[in-house]
Each structure stands twice: as C-alpha cells, then as structure tokens.
Amino acid sequence: MDTTVFLHWLQGAMASSEQTTPKRIIRFHQQSEYRQFIKDWSELPDGKAALKAVKQMPIIRAISCRLPVEETLARFSTGVWIEDDRRITIHAATPKSLLSEKGIPWGVQHVKAPQAWGMTTGHRIKVGVIDTGVDFSHPDLRQSLSRGINLLNRSMLPHDDNGHGTHIAGTIAAANQMQGMIGIAPRAQIYPVKAFDHNGSAFVSDIILGIDWCVRNRVNIINMSFGMKTRSKALLTAITNAYNAGIIVVASSGNDGKRRSVDYPARYPQTISVGATTRLRRVAPFTNRGTHIDIYAPGDKIISSWLRGKYHEMSGTSMATSHVSGAIALLLAYKPGLSPADIKWILKRSTQPLRGGKVQRLTGELDIMRMLQAADR
Incomplete structure (x- = not known):
C-alpha cells in the first residue's frame, strides 16, 4: 500500500x-x-x-x-x-447509597479471602482497572493506588466522576481494616486507567489504548468490568497481545440474564469470563451464563467504596469480576510466574459447586483457599 x-x-x-x-x-x-x-x-x-x-x-x-x-x-x-x-458500557446496576461500611464485606468473606491472608495479601501485584477512574481521596484506597492514566484527559489524574471504578477498586484492594472496609487483596496495587466517561461509556479505541498502557507498564492483571454485544477484531487483537505478554485479563459476562451467551470481551478465550452469584451460592438472575463462563463470584448486593469517601451497594457481573481479579492477585503473590493459561486452569479446577439447576455443574464459584491448594499440587 x-x-x-x-x-x-x-x-x-x-x-x-x-x-x-x-x-x-x-x-x-x-x-x-x-x-x-x-x-x-x-x-x-x-x-x-x-x-x-x-x-x-x-x-x-x-x-x-x-x-x-x-x-x-x-x-x-x-x-x-x-x-x-463502537461504544462499550460498564456492567452494573443502579447503586444504593450507604453512609459507612466497617469490616469485611460479605463477598470477601464468602470467597474465603480472610483465611488466605496469613499466606498472601497480594503484595506488589499490579492490577490495571480499565474503568471510570478512582477516588484518590478515599481513605480505604489511599494505600492501594498508583498514579494510573486518564485517557480522556492526559493532563489530569484518572479521577472518578461516575463511582463504578472506585467500587471495583475497593473490592479488589481496599485496605483500611481499622476504620473502613478491606478488599480481597489489600496489599495489591491498583493502576486506574480512566477510559470511561461519567456516563460509564467508552469507545473500543479507548479500551485498546488502556490495554496498551497496561502492557507497557507491566501490570499483572487487567480488570474489565464492561462489555458489548458485538465482536471487535481490534479489541481481540489487543487482548491477545496482552495475553501473550503474560497478563491475565478478567472480564464480566454481562447483566442481561442470557442463558447461552455472554458479552464481549468475556466471550474471548484469552480472558477469564466471570458470572455473578448471590449469598446463597446461586447464579444471580441478572447474570449472563452458559458454556463461555469460566467461574462465578459474588455479584449481588456488593458493598464497596464510592465517591467522596462514601460506600455504595451495587449488583452486577462487574462486582463479580473484581472478586476474581483480587483472588488472582493473591494467587500471583503466592506463586509468582504463573501464566494466564495456568491461572485459568487453577481457577476452574478449584471452584465450589453452585446450588441450583443442571447448567451450574459445568462450572462453580470462586473459593480462594481451594484455589491456593490447587496451585500447590
């Protein structure tokens, strides 16, 4: 040409x-x-x-x-x-405001993160969160944040003007046990990548720029709590390049209650595709599900950090994905050097069986203690 x-x-x-x-x-x-x-x-x-x-x-x-x-x-x-x-959107339902949160949220307890903290806390594992940014002033996140990047305005820090990214970051790595909440991997580092605007919307090109930044900055995990219905070859190429660089990409399945389909990019085999469960270890009614799901995790009524130092309860496969990203941070700090394929294999063989119908037998729910034991075999 x-x-x-x-x-x-x-x-x-x-x-x-x-x-x-x-x-x-x-x-x-x-x-x-x-x-x-x-x-x-x-x-x-x-x-x-x-x-x-x-x-x-x-x-x-x-x-x-x-x-x-x-x-x-x-x-x-x-x-x-x-x-x-194309436009791509975050995966979460309308938030419910809460004044305060103390201690360990139910999802963090449910997946047995506290039992693992004697062995691993995710120390120095870098988690790129491609989302709406993060609240840098939140007391529960101050110890867990790196500078990151704002792809919508390169001259500014990736400040969150939506709340979704702050919620995701809290579940992964909040670290304020004395006065606030604690996340799955409290010693992991969040690298916020602001690709989404205040409405929770981004272009595929912004996501690709975010992946590029994560690869160049050598993050270990990329959390993708968003999706779209249509396939993008450009996005698949970027995710494949991240996968080949040894980065684990964790993606949410979507909130349309579909029984045989999940959104992109979770549908790509180079990602770990996450569906949502309830407190009763049942598949949440809103989650997309089926053979494309690699693992389920808590995603119903999840409390985490929010803007202006507050807390919100949210439901969605976004929330489930952040539990899995945090768990992988614990795993990588415990067993450095695992490849994305190794991690997917360990996660899939160490799940807890779900309650409910036949379909759920194909895959199960995140169990961090079982995950660490499987990594030792």
Missing part, C-alpha cells in the same frame, strides 16, 4: 468530517506500513497538530478517527482493515 497516497486521502476525508461522523478503527496489515504512515504524517508541515485528532494504537498497528462511510476506503482495502469504533 502507498502510505503517502493513503495519508493525503485521509487528511481530506477527516477535513470534511463532522462531529456526527462515525468513528472508525483502521488497522494496517503491515507493521512497517503503520510506522511509515505515522512518520510521514508527523513530518508534514501541520502533521503533528493534525495527528491530535487521531488516536494511535501501536499495540494493534491502528488508528482511530472520525471518517465518512467505509465505501470510500475500498481502494485501500488491500493494506488496511476497517471496523466501527
């Missing part, structure tokens, strides 16, 4: 696009062509300024920008793949 011709065409197409023009992801077949394209663009007289309107995604040799209908890209189809840069 002639990258110079493509570059000039793209400049013209972007100049005629408007705020309502759909965003698209353009992936280059060849790494060399992607690099040449970025180099040529940056060397144009106004190239650096124009590139600000484009998201560069080196992890998948791609860019994202607003472009007219893809038919206009047909003549370049031998050199690039094109897909819509």
Whole structure:
C-alpha cells in the first residue's frame, strides 16, 4: 500500500468530517506500513497538530478517527482493515447509597479471602482497572493506588466522576481494616486507567489504548468490568497481545440474564469470563451464563467504596469480576510466574459447586483457599 497516497486521502476525508461522523478503527496489515504512515504524517508541515485528532494504537498497528462511510476506503482495502469504533458500557446496576461500611464485606468473606491472608495479601501485584477512574481521596484506597492514566484527559489524574471504578477498586484492594472496609487483596496495587466517561461509556479505541498502557507498564492483571454485544477484531487483537505478554485479563459476562451467551470481551478465550452469584451460592438472575463462563463470584448486593469517601451497594457481573481479579492477585503473590493459561486452569479446577439447576455443574464459584491448594499440587 502507498502510505503517502493513503495519508493525503485521509487528511481530506477527516477535513470534511463532522462531529456526527462515525468513528472508525483502521488497522494496517503491515507493521512497517503503520510506522511509515505515522512518520510521514508527523513530518508534514501541520502533521503533528493534525495527528491530535487521531488516536494511535501501536499495540494493534491502528488508528482511530472520525471518517465518512467505509465505501470510500475500498481502494485501500488491500493494506488496511476497517471496523466501527463502537461504544462499550460498564456492567452494573443502579447503586444504593450507604453512609459507612466497617469490616469485611460479605463477598470477601464468602470467597474465603480472610483465611488466605496469613499466606498472601497480594503484595506488589499490579492490577490495571480499565474503568471510570478512582477516588484518590478515599481513605480505604489511599494505600492501594498508583498514579494510573486518564485517557480522556492526559493532563489530569484518572479521577472518578461516575463511582463504578472506585467500587471495583475497593473490592479488589481496599485496605483500611481499622476504620473502613478491606478488599480481597489489600496489599495489591491498583493502576486506574480512566477510559470511561461519567456516563460509564467508552469507545473500543479507548479500551485498546488502556490495554496498551497496561502492557507497557507491566501490570499483572487487567480488570474489565464492561462489555458489548458485538465482536471487535481490534479489541481481540489487543487482548491477545496482552495475553501473550503474560497478563491475565478478567472480564464480566454481562447483566442481561442470557442463558447461552455472554458479552464481549468475556466471550474471548484469552480472558477469564466471570458470572455473578448471590449469598446463597446461586447464579444471580441478572447474570449472563452458559458454556463461555469460566467461574462465578459474588455479584449481588456488593458493598464497596464510592465517591467522596462514601460506600455504595451495587449488583452486577462487574462486582463479580473484581472478586476474581483480587483472588488472582493473591494467587500471583503466592506463586509468582504463573501464566494466564495456568491461572485459568487453577481457577476452574478449584471452584465450589453452585446450588441450583443442571447448567451450574459445568462450572462453580470462586473459593480462594481451594484455589491456593490447587496451585500447590
């Protein structure tokens, strides 16, 4: 492909696009062509300024920008793949406000995290939370947070303007046992990656940028408490690259109560797909389920940290996913060097049986003590 011709065409197409023009992801077949394209663009007289309107995604040799209908890209189809840069949403129900929370939340107790703390607390394990950001001033999270990144505004810290990311971070690694709550892995480090806006919405390209950042910053685990109904090859490529780099990607199955289907990216085999359970060890009515689920974890009426130092109760497969991410942090601190495939195998063979129908026999619920014992075998 002639990258110079493509570059000039793209400049013209972007100049005629408007705020309502759909965003698209353009992936280059060849790494060399992607690099040449970025180099040529940056060397144009106004190239650096124009590139600000484009998201560069080196992890998948791609860019994202607003472009007219893809038919206009047909003549370049031998050199690039094109897909819509779709919206993706967080997986949680409406929160219920609480004034305070003391001690160990029921989900943390239920999966037997406290019994494991004599052996492992997740010390120094890095958990990337691609979400709405985090409340840096929350007393239960202060010891557990690294700087992270704000992909919506690079000049700012990833401050949470929604609450969902703070809730996820609390279940994974809250550490304020004396006055507040404690999470699954209280010595793990949360790396907040703000890709979602205050409405809990993000573009696939922002998620990919978040994965890229996590790979470059060598996190051990990526928590993905979000999903969409449609497949994205670009997102799959980014997740595969993270998987091949040894990063464990944990994803929520979705909250539509579907019996034979889960959302993407949880549907990809390179992730650990998580469904939600209730206090009674039953599959929660709202959770998507079926053969794509790798493990279930508490996701119903989960209390965790919230904005302005508060606490909220939330339900959703998002909450279940954060329990599993915390458990994997405990496992990695206990047995360093396990691969994503090792971890999935250990989790799946160490679950507690669920109560209820036949389908639930295919997989079970997270049990941290059984998980650690399975890792020793």
